Amino acid sequence: xxxxxxxxxxxxxxxxxxxxxxxxxxxFYNLVIVPDILIIFLTYIGFYYGRFYVIxxxxxxxxxxxxxxxxxLMGAMAFTKSAIGFGLGTLALYRNVWSGNIRMFFIFLLxxxxxxxxxxIKFSGVPISSSIYIQVVLIxxxxxxxxxxxIDKSFFNNEITLK
Amino acid sequence: xxxxxxPFINKDVLTLLxxxxxxxxxxxxxxxxxxxxLKFQLSQLANTIAxxxxxxxxxxxxxxxxxxxxxxxxxxxxxxxxxxxxHQENVRLKEMLNFTxxxxxxxxxxxxxxxxxxxxxxxxxIDVGAKDSIVENLTVxxxxxxxxxTIQVGDHxxxxxxxxxxxxxxxxxxxQDRALGLFIxxxxxxxxxxxxxxxxxxxxxxxxxxxxxSEIYPPNIPVARVVSIKRDxxxxxxxxxxxxxxxxxxxxxxxxxx
Numbered sequence: 057x058x059x060x061x062x063x064x065x066x067x068x069x070x071x072x073x074x075x076x077x078x079x080x081x082x083x084f085y086n087l088v089i090v091p092d093i094l095i096i097f098l099t100y101i102g103f104y105y106g107r108f109y110v111i112x113x114x115x116x117x118x119x120x121x122x123x124x125x126x127x128x129l130m131g132a133m134a135f136t137k138s139a140i141g142f143g144l145g146t147l148a149l150y151r152n153v154w155s156g157n158i159r160m161f162f163i164f165l166l167x168x169x170x171x172x173x174x175x176x177i178k179f180s181g182v183p184i185s186s187s188i189y190i191q192v193v194l195i196x197x198x199x200x201x202x203x204x205x206x207i208d209k210s211f212f213n214n215e216i217t218l219k
Numbered sequence: 220x221x222x223x224x225x226p227f228i229n230k231d232v233l234t235l236l237x238x239x240x241x242x243x244x245x246x247x248x249x250x251x252x253x254x255x256x257l258k259f260q261l262s263q264l265a266n267t268i269a270x271x272x273x274x275x276x277x278x279x280x281x282x283x284x285x286x287x288x289x290x291x292x293x294x295x296x297x298x299x300x301x302x303x304x305x306h307q308e309n310v311r312l313k314e315m316l317n318f319t320x321x322x323x324x325x326x327x328x329x330x331x332x333x334x335x336x337x338x339x340x341x342x343x344x345i346d347v348g349a350k351d352s353i354v355e356n357l358t359v360x361x362x363x364x365x366x367x368x369t370i371q372v373g374d375h376x377x378x379x380x381x382x383x384x385x386x387x388x389x390x391x392x393x394x395q396d397r398a399l400g401l402f403i404x405x406x407x408x409x410x411x412x413x414x415x416x417x418x419x420x421x422x423x424x425x426x427x428x429x430x431x432x433s434e435i436y437p438p439n440i441p442v443a444r445v446v447s448i449k450r451d452x453x454x455x456x457x458x459x460x461x462x463x464x465x466x467x468x469x470x471x472x473x474x475x476x477x
Contacts, residue, residue: 107231115238119245129253131245138238145231177246181256 072097084195085188091199099144099163099204103216107145114141132177140170160217167197324437326474327351341384345473348375356435358476364441364464366473391427391442394419399430402442410443412459417450
């Protein structure tokens with residue numbers, strides 16, 4: 057990755073983070089769920105540039121997210137996004153090996169893992185049933201995955217999902 | 220291109236480990252309830268994982284303790300046999316000296332039916348008398364110590380002079396040397412020990428017991444506890460203030476030693 061691309065990615069990161077601020081939230085069992093488009097951005101970075109860059113970017117995006125939205129859980133998003141970055145970077149390694157379906161399945165699993173870890177930290181010590189916990193994780197993953205699907209179809213010509 | 224020495228440790232893995240470490244460090248610096256609970260859960264998990272190691276170590280510790288206890292047991296067994304031989308020797312020596320064994324005390328329990336704390340005699344009346352083998356000059360005590368003696372006996376009741384009465388005197392022994400002295404009541408539960416020589420080492424809290432010299436009181440009944448000691452250069456005896464060990468408040472029942 058040369059400097060020009062690095063600067064482009066940094067600018068793009070700032071733009072995506074600004075968009076993330078204005079993403080509408082919805083309510084589920086009195087829990088405010090905001091679709092995470094930063095994870096979609098990380099998916100593309102992982103797909104095109106590999107593990108190293110996506111882990112670093114995931115960490116900084118996560119830290120920024122923590123700093124802006126949840127100072128009391130500072131490090132939670134950084135932890136999950138770094139961990140997921142490692143998995144998303146695998147997409148670059150198997151770009152020409154995995155079919156679109158396997159890739160989609162893998163991404164969906166990673167999104168689930170991301171929200172599973174994140175909500176595990178967030179709900180620690182909170183009296184909430186396992187069923188609601190799993191539902192929240194699934195819904196959040198599905199929403200993010202659906203947005204990925206739409207973006208991929210609209211702007212990237214099914215680069216990740218079908219090819 | 221040179222291959223890394225450990226195939227799984229590469230730039231990506233190191234970056235991941237570094238970022239995870241930083242994230243966890245940041246996370247654990249927080250003090251929110253969620254993080255506290257998370258720490259608790261993680262410590263429980265670590266405890267569960269480490270349980271076999273702890274168990275293994277405990278087995279060794281128990282073995283060491285067991286070994287130590289066995290050694291102590293042998294030591295105590297030897298000591299016990301030594302004490303046993305001393306006991307036998309003591310019995311033989313007593314036989315040689317024609318030593319008489321102290322008889323155990325026999326007593327009867329009596330209820331206090333009347334209090335008389337006024338003049339002329341500080342006394343109580345108890346509900347046992349001549350019909351119960353009570354005679355004059357029997358020792359009266361409670362579970363803590365001496366209370367007085369019987370002075371008048373009826374068929375079914377007896378008048379007891381209390382230890383707090385101004386005319387009450389009892390010979391006592393105190394200290395390591397079992398020095399002789401005389402207990403004299405002063406006021407309330409306090410009194411004085413007279414006749415204890417100045418060279419006799421005494422400390423506060425020591426108990427004075429009946430001496431056994433008197434025909435009325437058997438030996439070794441607790442009488443009073445030392446409260447303060449004063450030594451005057453012009454006086455050959457110590458000035459010892461004591462308080463009674465027997466409880467005179469709310470007297471309900473007493474023991475009369477036959």
